[in-house]
Amino acid sequence: MADTNSKIPDQPGEKDNGTNRRDFLKETGLSVAALTGAATLLTGSQEAEARVTWAEWFQKSYRLMTNEEQKDAIARLEERHSQEFGKKVTVDGSPAMKDVLFGYALNIKKCIGCRTCVHACVKENNQSRYNPELQWIRVIKMEKGEFLAANMDKGYPKDYGIEVGGNAYENAGVTLEGEHYYQPETVPEKDYFYFPIQCMQCEKPPCVKVCPVRSTYREPDGIVVIDYNWCIGCRMCISACPYWARRSNWGEPNLPAEEMNPKTHYLGNRPRMNGATEKCTFCLQRVRNGRYPACVEACPVGARKFGNLLDPDSEVRKILARKGVFRLKAELNTYPKFFYFID
Amino acid sequence: MADRYKKVLTKKDSSKVKNSLSRRIFLKKALISGVAMATTVSLAKKVSTLAIPDLNPQKLNMNDVIAGDIAMAQKKYILMTKREKEDLVQFFVENYQKDNL
Structure with a gap:
């Protein structure tokens, strides 16, 4: 049976x-x-952060996203940041404008070393305020060399190779080490000049070439951007940058809610995370909406100029045509779009 | 007929035993792998903590920045000639057109 x-x-x-x-x-x-x-466990709570974390783990590189996916990613971030900072945070996704290639010029003789630009940049771009205190602009104090207009067309300084250019500053003024934490009562100090350095937005950026995950790339308007979510924090780009313009978030960034700038851009000043690399973006969130970068607006002596390199009538093009201009490490052929000039 | 059923049942039983065995082996392997991984991670963390005693983010950041400032301050700055400037602008314009065709 x-x-x-x-x-x-x-x-x-x-x-x-x-x-x-x-x-x-x-x-x-x-x-x-x-x-x-x-x-x-991950999404059961109503916390926007949990949902964003879950979605962000699986999101694509920003560059490869469809328009819909980009909108979703932006909406998620807006919700999370609004909750995190207790105010309405907007994340812009404006693409590069057509027929625009941004360029920057800085009058080295006008700069008084007040570092107003540095603080305006920190405020605008939501950089970590302490531990680590990140600054995208560095201003180096240097002993003045002698400016000899007569030497301008007399070739490169000694031991420098082919004589096709000119030199304005005598070597004595530039071989000294810069001072990093100058804190005088007043600026400018006698016998010193000041040298602000930030991302040069190279036309051929070495940082982009070395990124193993292509999280950093050059936009059509010439700005080199970073997809912070895609960055793996390997610091290859930091090593490759000849201008030392990139910063690493060695720890969890400390950005007080009351100091947070709520107008952000996905590829620009949105809050970053531990491990992500960051740098100057010419204030992407501003310049793509027809405004000047924060440092240009803040400079009290008008030493900073900004414009479209494709427009012959722009300030930058006029400076290039009429002023004494030099670039940093031009010999590396990175083609920086940040110029220093002398009246 | 009986033999035929016996054969089938035996096959079923053997497959059950096999399944349970492979599950046991899998769980055992998973457990061992888990323990090994946890040990490796904790050991690596311990070693890195000992090897890099000070992980102060501010200090690490300044190590990057100061080195850069020193390197940048030791350069020679050379003014561009008129021709160099014109060529550069031309390069930018052509490069833009090439990239955005």
């Missing part, structure tokens, strides 16, 4: 299917339960 009660494989298909179906249903049930559990 026992034999008759047990399943008799008269219809082989039935037996096999019965077992498989049961196993299949069992496994499916377990999988669904496990997935539901995980999803509940």
